[in-house]
Amino acid sequence: MVKITFQSVSAQKPEKDQDADKITIPQAHGRLVPPMKPRKPFPTGLCCLAISLVIFTLGLVLPSIYIYRYYFMSQQIPEDSLFHCRVIYEDSVYAPLRGRQELEENVSIYLEENYEQISIPVPHFGGSDPADIVHDFQRGLTAYYDIALDKCYITELNTTAVMPPRSLWELLVNVKRGTYLPQTYIVQEEMVVTGRLRNMRQLGPFIHRLCFGKETYRLRRRNQRQRIERRETKKCHRIRHFENTFVVETIICDRF
Numbered sequence: 001m002v003k004i005t006f007q008s009v010s011a012q013k014p015e016k017d018q019d020a021d022k023i024t025i026p027q028a029h030g031r032l033v034p035p036m037k038p039r040k041p042f043p044t045g046l047c048c049l050a051i052s053l054v055i056f057t058l059g060l061v062l063p064s065i066y067i068y069r070y071y072f073m074s075q076q077i078p079e080d081s082l083f084h085c086r087v088i089y090e091d092s093v094y095a096p097l098r099g100r101q102e103l104e105e106n107v108s109i110y111l112e113e114n115y116e117q118i119s120i121p122v123p124h125f126g127g128s129d130p131a132d133i134v135h136d137f138q139r140g141l142t143a144y145y146d147i148a149l150d151k152c153y154i155t156e157l158n159t160t161a162v163m164p165p166r167s168l169w170e171l172l173v174n175v176k177r178g179t180y181l182p183q184t185y186i187v188q189e190e191m192v193v194t195g196r197l198r199n200m201r202q203l204g205p206f207i208h209r210l211c212f213g214k215e216t217y218r219l220r221r222r223n224q225r226q227r228i229e230r231r232e233t234k235k236c237h238r239i240r241h242f243e244n245t246f247v248v249e250t251i252i253c254d255r256f
């Protein structure tokens with residue numbers, strides 16, 4: 001019992017002493033223990049945190065890029081690539097009756113999709129029809145939608161006469177500050193209807209959209225000799241437009 005009390009006293013005393021010392025000892029333990037405890041979860045916890053941060057960041061960044069690309073950019077590009085153009089040209093076709101003529105049109109350039117859309121308003125002087133034109137460089141096709149006739153005409157894209165989207169864009173950006181393109185001249189091209197087109201899907205999405213629900217015909221370029229022989233006997237419509245440094249009058253004629 002004595003031993004016990006002694007032990008208890010001695011045990012209590014050192015305990016009290018230890019308690020007093022425990023201020024430092026638990027601190028020492030506390031210093032030891034906290035590094036010990038996180039050491040095990042540290043790598044997994046940090047990894048989980050890092051992975052979840054990466055996923056979270058990607059989850060934020062990727063949709064932002066997507067939204068930027070498809071909503072902001074797609075709205076910005078057409079604005080940047082929409083041009084209201086005017087040109088003065090010497091009208092050699094009806095000269096000297098008319099002399100200098102003015103032509104205006106809206107040009108939309110879609111660089112990524114590789115096509116151009118041109119809108120020609122009702123002209124100040126008659127003779128030319130208002131029209132919407134699509135030059136699809138991916139398909140190699142041109143579509144004229146004659147608004148006056150409500151008919152669509154498809155022909156092969158003439159890459160000599162029509163500037164590719166990037167070049168036309170550069171040309172129009174450079175003259176955007178001034179109101180007019182440099183004064184120019186007019187060339188004629190004559191087309192003849194060769195038949196009705198019914199399968200619109202083969203024409204690609206842009207021409208399909210332009211011509212959907214309209215009577216659509218295929219065109220062939222008519223050579224000079226035929227032009228002289230048959231000019232008097234056929235019904236023709238004219239569309240004046242430009243997608244280059246010169247104006248083109250496309251004459252579209254029925255077969256008979």
Ligand SMILES: *[C@@H]1O[C@H](CO)[C@@H](O)[C@H](O)[C@H]1NC(C)=O
Binds near residue numbers: 084105120
């Ligand atoms: C051309 O664009 C202007 C302004 O964006 C618009 O007011 C006009 O109606 C357009 N003309 C044609 C023929 O699309």
Ligand SMILES: *[C@@H]1O[C@H](CO)[C@@H](O)[C@H](O)[C@H]1NC(C)=O
Binds near residue numbers: 159187
């Ligand atoms: C393309 O257009 C140019 C200029 O108008 C013309 O000289 C040429 O004959 C045309 N080529 C074709 C294949 O229609």
